[in-house]
Amino acid sequence: MTAGLRIESLTKEFVPGRPVLDGVDVAVGPGEFVCVVGASGSGKSTLLSLIAGLTRPTSGRVLLDGHEVLGPGPDRGLVFQTASLYPWRTVARNVAFGLEALGVPRAVRQERVAWLLDEVGLGHLAGALPGRLSGGQQQRVSIARALACAPRVLLLDEPFGALDVQTKEDMQVFIRQVWQDVATDPAGDAPVTAPLTSPAGPERRSTVVMVTHDVEEAVFLGRRVLVLSSDPGRISQDIDIDLPEPRTLEIKRSPAFLEIKAAVEDLVRAEHRAHQARLAS
Template identity: 60%
Template sequence: MTLELVDVCKDYRVRGQRKRALDGVSLTVSPREFLCVVGASGSGKSTLLSLVAGLTTPTSGEITVEGRPITGPGPDRGLVFQTGSLYPWRTVERNVAFGLELLALDTAERRRRVDWYLAETGLAAVRRSLPRQLSGGQQQRVAIARALVCEPDVLLLDEPFGALDVQTKEDMQLLIRQIWRDTGTTVLMVTHDVEEAVFLGTRVVVLASDPGRVAAETRIPLADDRDLTAKRTPVFHELRASVEDLVRASHRREVIR
């Protein structure tokens, strides 16, 4: 499904003064694309994702999924935050099944989906555990499975691996790319980590700061079935350096301005 933002602006009131977080952002995320958005602090990355999720509304402009305006949260968009935000009293499988309780599905279909996504995310063996019994990486796997079990058109990721250690983070990066290939879900991810964006994305968009707006974009010509060895190749290092320069340049112009 195509996700489109057209001239989107978002203003907030801060101590009685208007603060513009996003200014004229236009983006098109194509079906099956893995789009990563990066930028310095103040570039409005999380605000952008909140608007697409329908948690807030734009001051002006329009956001659509397959031509349908976004007016609030919906099952066509799954959202994963930096922390899992799991229900502590629910087991893993009941956390994953939560969204299905709001859909008109029969018991067999609910069970099939829960079983499949538990297996896909490597959680089948801990399905009856509570969140407090899981590692941080496992909790994020539950959050991802919960977001995907409703089979949304678009998966939204808000720096989902930022709180994890390096090893777990790389394991989760491999997992989310595998899920993306297996499900064909369109992904929009915001992250401050340029290396992560280049490794995961099919395209990287750079936002300038204060107010946030599109400064540049880079297509990532790496194989869809890339693994961690891709991070050690010359082309990867060149791409990462190029995007880092774009982030730095867009932020510096804002500081000078």
């Protein structure tokens, strides 16, 4: 079963008395795709770091299937804006890195990596070094690496922010397809030990939390969009995105999509104006 994620009264201070996040409460159901938007400095990336267990909250807690997150773990995969691949390891060995660390047998690793690279369209580059790859290809490797250990939660920190428009849209379609098709470990407590060739139902999809500055991207990808206020970061809006599935790029031109996008943009602008007013007062 995939993860239920709950964030309770979460506050994070890097400087005492100046919270970056303050009293954040949100629940993300198993297999949901949730996007987080907000101005720079609203604590979006800090929120992901707290879910990943890379930093500890000042108060409050993050729960994954009822268990408090106390540090990093293979049940959560994280993809950053830059690919952060090991330049001396081949594409296949980059994807296999987490499986190696977990002691997964070599034959199982090879089968899992080959399947994932086929899923992301890079099977023909398994033996290449990252320096030979385009930016979009490197991000595909990063996503495959994050999926290799069959995480119950996939965390995406503006993974397409540095890409050109065409590559970015290609990657948006790609990550949506991966979310639809790649199942997590059916037992929920260990890496998948063999490729899964059947589509992933909602009960076996990774739960995805993605941070982005791009409202259009958030509306296209997310089943929900969370809007963070700034200084301190709080969830000011939690919006259900009611659009047909599966989503294709053509939906971005539909009246329903444009209406939702405009509404979310208005909310983000309103939060920005409120933040500026607080700074001026």
